[in-house]
Amino acid sequence: MTEINLDDKDETEIVQLSPLDGMGTAPDPAWFEQPANELPFERYVLTTPLHLVAATESRTNQWTEWNGYTLANVYTTVEQEYDALRTRAALSDISPLVKYRISGKDAAIYLDRLLTQSVAGVAVNQVARAVLCAGDGCIVTEGLLFRLGETDFRLVVRSPHLDWMLDSAEDFEVGVEDVSGTIAAMSLCGPLAEAVLEAVGIEQANSLEKAQAVWVELGGMPVYVSRTGMMGGSEFELWADPDDAPIVWRRLLDAGRTFGLLPVGMAVRNVARLENGIALEGIDYQSGFSAPDLSTACSPFDLGQGDRVSLERSLFNGQKALTAIAKRGSRHAMKGIEVDASPGVRIEAIFVGDRKVGRVTSHAWSPRLQHHIALALIETDALGASSGFTVEVNEEGEGCKRLAVKLEKRPFLEFS
Amino acid sequence: MSEDALQYDAIVIGAGHNGLVTAGYLARAGKKVVVLEASSAIGGAARTGEISPDYQVSTGAHLISCLPKKVERDLKLAKHGLVWATRDVATVALDQGGKHVIIPAGGKKDIATLTAHATRDGDAWRRFDAQMKKFISVIGPFLEGPVPEMGPDLPGRVPVTTALRLEKLGPRDLRAFLRFMPSSIARILDATFEGDLVKGALALDATLGHHSGPKTPGTAFSFLYKRALETLGQGTGYPAGGAGALSDALAASAESTGARIRLDSPVAQIIAGAGKVSGVRLEDGTVFEAPLVMSSADPKTTCLDLLGARHFEAPMAKHIGRIRSQGSAAKINLALEGLPTFENFTDREYGGRLLIAPDMATVERSFIAAKRNELTLDPVMEMVIPSYHDPRLAPMGHHVLSIVVPNVPFDVEGGWDARRDEFVKRVIDTIALYAPDVSNKIIAGEILTPPEIEEKLGLKGGHWHQGDMSFDQLLAFRPAPGMANYATPVEGLYLCGAGTHPGGGLTGLPGKYAADTALLKEKIS
Ligand SMILES: Cc1cc2nc3c(=O)[nH]c(=O)nc-3n(C[C@H](O)[C@H](O)[C@H](O)COP(=O)(O)OP(=O)(O)OC[C@H]3O[C@@H](n4cnc5c(N)ncnc54)[C@H](O)[C@@H]3O)c2cc1C
Numbered sequence: 047m048t049e050i051n052l053d054d055k056d057e058t059e060i061v062q063l064s065p066l067d068g069m070g071t072a073p074d075p076a077w078f079e080q081p082a083n084e085l086p087f088e089r090y091v092l093t094t095p096l097h098l099v100a101a102t103e104s105r106t107n108q109w110t111e112w113n114g115y116t117l118a119n120v121y122t123t124v125e126q127e128y129d130a131l132r133t134r135a136a137l138s139d140i141s142p143l144v145k146y147r148i149s150g151k152d153a154a155i156y157l158d159r160l161l162t163q164s165v166a167g168v169a170v171n172q173v174a175r176a177v178l179c180a181g182d183g184c185i186v187t188e189g190l191l192f193r194l195g196e197t198d199f200r201l202v203v204r205s206p207h208l209d210w211m212l213d214s215a216e217d218f219e220v221g222v223e224d225v226s227g228t229i230a231a232m233s234l235c236g237p238l239a240e241a242v243l244e245a246v247g248i249e250q251a252n253s254l255e256k257a258q259a260v261w262v263e264l265g266g267m268p269v270y271v272s273r274t275g276m277m278g279g280s281e282f283e284l285w286a287d288p289d290d291a292p293i294v295w296r297r298l299l300d301a302g303r304t305f306g307l308l309p310v311g312m313a314v315r316n317v318a319r320l321e322n323g324i325a326l327e328g329i330d331y332q333s334g335f336s337a338p339d340l341s342t343a344c345s346p347f348d349l350g351q352g353d354r355v356s357l358e359r360s361l362f363n364g365q366k367a368l369t370a371i372a373k374r375g376s377r378h379a380m381k382g383i384e385v386d387a388s389p390g391v392r393i394e395a396i397f398v399g400d401r402k403v404g405r406v407t408s409h410a411w412s413p414r415l416q417h418h419i420a421l422a423l424i425e426t427d428a429l430g431a432s433s434g435f436t437v438e439v440n441e442e443g444e445g446c447k448r449l450a451v452k453l454e455k456r457p458f459l460e461f462s
Numbered sequence: 463m464s465e466d467a468l469q470y471d472a473i474v475i476g477a478g479h480n481g482l483v484t485a486g487y488l489a490r491a492g493k494k495v496v497v498l499e500a501s502s503a504i505g506g507a508a509r510t511g512e513i514s515p516d517y518q519v520s521t522g523a524h525l526i527s528c529l530p531k532k533v534e535r536d537l538k539l540a541k542h543g544l545v546w547a548t549r550d551v552a553t554v555a556l557d558q559g560g561k562h563v564i565i566p567a568g569g570k571k572d573i574a575t576l577t578a579h580a581t582r583d584g585d586a587w588r589r590f591d592a593q594m595k596k597f598i599s600v601i602g603p604f605l606e607g608p609v610p611e612m613g614p615d616l617p618g619r620v621p622v623t624t625a626l627r628l629e630k631l632g633p634r635d636l637r638a639f640l641r642f643m644p645s646s647i648a649r650i651l652d653a654t655f656e657g658d659l660v661k662g663a664l665a666l667d668a669t670l671g672h673h674s675g676p677k678t679p680g681t682a683f684s685f686l687y688k689r690a691l692e693t694l695g696q697g698t699g700y701p702a703g704g705a706g707a708l709s710d711a712l713a714a715s716a717e718s719t720g721a722r723i724r725l726d727s728p729v730a731q732i733i734a735g736a737g738k739v740s741g742v743r744l745e746d747g748t749v750f751e752a753p754l755v756m757s758s759a760d761p762k763t764t765c766l767d768l769l770g771a772r773h774f775e776a777p778m779a780k781h782i783g784r785i786r787s788q789g790s791a792a793k794i795n796l797a798l799e800g801l802p803t804f805e806n807f808t809d810r811e812y813g814g815r816l817l818i819a820p821d822m823a824t825v826e827r828s829f830i831a832a833k834r835n836e837l838t839l840d841p842v843m844e845m846v847i848p849s850y851h852d853p854r855l856a857p858m859g860h861h862v863l864s865i866v867v868p869n870v871p872f873d874v875e876g877g878w879d880a881r882r883d884e885f886v887k888r889v890i891d892t893i894a895l896y897a898p899d900v901s902n903k904i905i906a907g908e909i910l911t912p913p914e915i916e917e918k919l920g921l922k923g924g925h926w927h928q929g930d931m932s933f934d935q936l937l938a939f940r941p942a943p944g945m946a947n948y949a950t951p952v953e954g955l956y957l958c959g960a961g962t963h964p965g966g967g968l969t970g971l972p973g974k975y976a977a978d979t980a981l982l983k984e985k986i987s
Contacts, residue, residue, distance in 0.1 A: 181777035217771035
């Protein structure tokens with residue numbers, strides 16, 4: 047082993063090579079601000095308010111994209127991050143979520159018409175799952191609805207649909223505003239997530255019920271904390287001002303160090319949400335508006351989320367079509383499958399005998415379960431058979447082979 | 463206002479002819495019906511008014527060509543005063559040289575008027591007419607009742623006759639049919655006829671009352687559709703007393719079965735809750751209650767203004783908001799102290815439907831001008847001298863001339879106040895090219911510009927069909943996709959005006975089919 051003596055390095059040379067040197071620990075954020083004369087939507091690569099602090103944590107320079115925003119895919123290694131998320135605590139930037147503020151006299155009845163479930167029973171500081179359907183019953187997008195006040199709501203969804211929201215607002219006294227840029231969001235999850243929050247002084251966390259939210263103060267900064275998420279297990283989401291968010295992030299990381307908290311990228315979050323059995327708009331199925339054909343779009347019934355639709359109530363977008371679908375049944379259904387294959391394979395189609403009956407929409411190796419788990423969109427008429435399913439597995443260098451699979455209950459992982 | 467009983471079985475909004483037909487059918491079925499009309503007269507676009515004392519004329523619509531016998535008989539219109547002045551009005555395409563063309567060319571003499579312009583047009587007419595009849599046999603069955611709704615099982619619900627006739631067409635006619643449907647009428651006519659006059663007249667027929675020109679794709683279908691509707695009627699004509707006489711008879715019929723018609727009662731709001739209609743509120747606040755509300759006001763007004771977009775799924779409200787209903791016709795009614803002199807006119811021509819459309823280019827130019835909010839230099843028009851068959855409309859020896867001028871912009875460049883006289887002068891000057899003495903015979907006149915048609919006849923946007931009758935707004939798409947069966951998402955609220963299937967014109971069919979649908983629905987549930 048050769049010893050490297052850092053002190054021997056020619057410091058002046060480094061100064062010349064690094065433009066960042068001498069400017070403090072991080073580059074000037076102003077570099078990343080949009081120039082004033084830039085047209086809206088002119089930029090295709092966007093950075094979240096947490097970009098700089100997240101970049102500081104990256105050891106791999108592996109990035110991915112969501113709604114046009116650059117996000118860390120892997121900070122350190124998949125194994126380490128997975129381990130943190132499932133056994134300790136994980137912190138992630140989820141700012142690319144689209145946030146709408148809906149307020150005004152008719153806000154609640156507007157949302158009643160927009161969403162598949164009534165918001166009447168949602169109390170202030172409570173969070174409800176929100177599903178938006180198009181006229182044909184296909185999901186437009188989905189997410190969470192926060193009731194901030196009697197007539198003030200925040201809808202957080204996966205993809206932007208302002209035009210749809212505004213079209214739906216005709217005849218209602220309601221303001222609909224895209225406030226995505228004014229709110230940064232972080233996810234904190236894992237068995238020790240609650241302890242981390244307590245360590246930064248957010249004691250309210252432990253009394254927070256599932257699907258509840260609370261305003262807290264962190265060093266004078268207002269932060270809205272909700273017990274929400276889709277990784278399964280103990281999890282929180284924190285909503286903060288973009289200027290405050292990097293500081294909140296730092297504080298959580300610093301306080302979490304002793305608990306083994308790690309920043310976790312999108313790659314591991316994808317594994318974790320799959321373990322939790324959650325299908326995502328834009329990944330497992332397409333928004334009803336962007337799907338090239340009906341075979342890639344899903345109604346809530348197709349996802350097994352019939353309980354998120356209350357048909358017997360006042361009119362809402364998609365009601366007529368969903369009533370018909372409920373009566374005649376879905377064309378296809380999203381199912382979980384487990385595949386006994388090694389990591390690194392590609393799984394695409396699902397068969398019964400020689401007939402292709404569906405598509406695998408996402409799959410991942412679950413370190414916890416030690417096999418592949420996948421979501422597959424399967425034609426309903428093939429689902430009568432409870433066995434006999436096979437998938438086509440492509441392995442680098444090994445070619446293609448068929449493996450028998452079983453339909454599994456979702457979520458794949460049990461959380462206490 | 464104190465009224466003891468404001469509770470009814472059914473409320474009909476609008477006393478246009480369709481509203482009155484609906485009221486008639488509902489009352490006949492034993493319902494206690496009230497018709498609420500905004501203006502102080504019944505009839506909507508089908509009414510008779512005075513140009514000046516003793517000179518009466520159909521204020522708006524002036525010819526009836528598709529009123530089915532069934533409606534007339536069911537509602538006993540003859541018993542309630544409907545007398546036809548004529549039912550045999552031929553179309554005369556006017557020629558400045560006096561070589562007028564008669565359409566449809568029935569006998570040899572009519573054919574001769576065609577061949578006088580182009581020798582081959584006689585045969586062309588026979589072939590064209592035969593082919594149109596075949597095509598009409600295919601789409602006709604769709605007009606004989608409510609249209610089947612779009613849906614996955616649509617093929618099973620297409621009228622059997624249509625399926626059979628489509629098959630019977632044979633490959634050659636089927637190909638011709640499929641090419642015909644999306645074509646412009648200009649393409650079809652250019653490929654069929656040689657004479658400019660016949661082409662101009664048929665092109666005007668295809669586009670009259672629509673916001674389109676002969677070169678607009680889909681106008682071949684409009685032409686076919688109009689002719690198909692006419693096959694349901696009993697010949698083109700008008701009642702003694704003008705179009706208003708039809709409305710009067712409809713009103714009398716409805717009232718004889720217990721319906722009440724209340725004028726000066728503009729409905730401001732349709733009251734609905736929990737997905738059901740419960741009544742209406744007038745502008746003055748009076749509330750009428752009924753579990754059934756039938757609106758003959760245009761679909762946009764009914765759904766978005768009177769009811770509200772919130773009662774529809776957002777995509778449906780959007781569809782309704784997008785209904786094209788730009789008005790594009792004006793009406794000029796003149797009182798004349800004698801018949802204007804047209805060269806080579808006999809009884810048949812004087813009593814006819816006179817078209818000024820010398821060629822397709824002129825028709826197209828007028829459309830282009832309208833599109834640009836301009837007035838065309840040489841307007842095209844449809845004229846009737848109703849006093850010819852119905853002398854009581856004017857003092858002895860005097861006449862009234864009723865003129866529909868299509869392709870007139872709703873918002874004219876410079877404003878109507880500044881340009882009204884210029885417009886009337888252009889129209890009269892154009893008529894004078896055919897009947898030079900017309901100007902000297904004018905005693906009085908009235909003009910309804912598109913905005914005035916909106917205001918005086920209660921037609922929103924001044925559109926005489928409550929929505930363009932183009933392929934994309936007809937049949938299963940009228941008034942909007944998913945709403946073709948008169949019902950709305952609000953239980954008990956139905957549409958029954960010209961904005962619904964099978965569309966505008968004095969047919970009474972939307973009113974009848976809507977009433978049929980509502981009564982059937984009630985029987986089933
Ligand atoms: C200038 C002109 C010429 C025409 N020529 C012909 C022709 O020659 N032949 C032909 O067949 N057709 C013709 N038409 C078309 C034909 O007149 C119409 O398609 C037909 O009259 C429509 O009848 P309707 O009963 O459906 O509607 P309308 O006649 O429009 O009646 C609707 C009624 O509802 C009332 N209403 C609206 N809103 C309210 C409210 N909120 N509360 C209460 N009442 C309300 C209106 O006042 C009106 O009386 C012509 C139209 C125009 C404008």
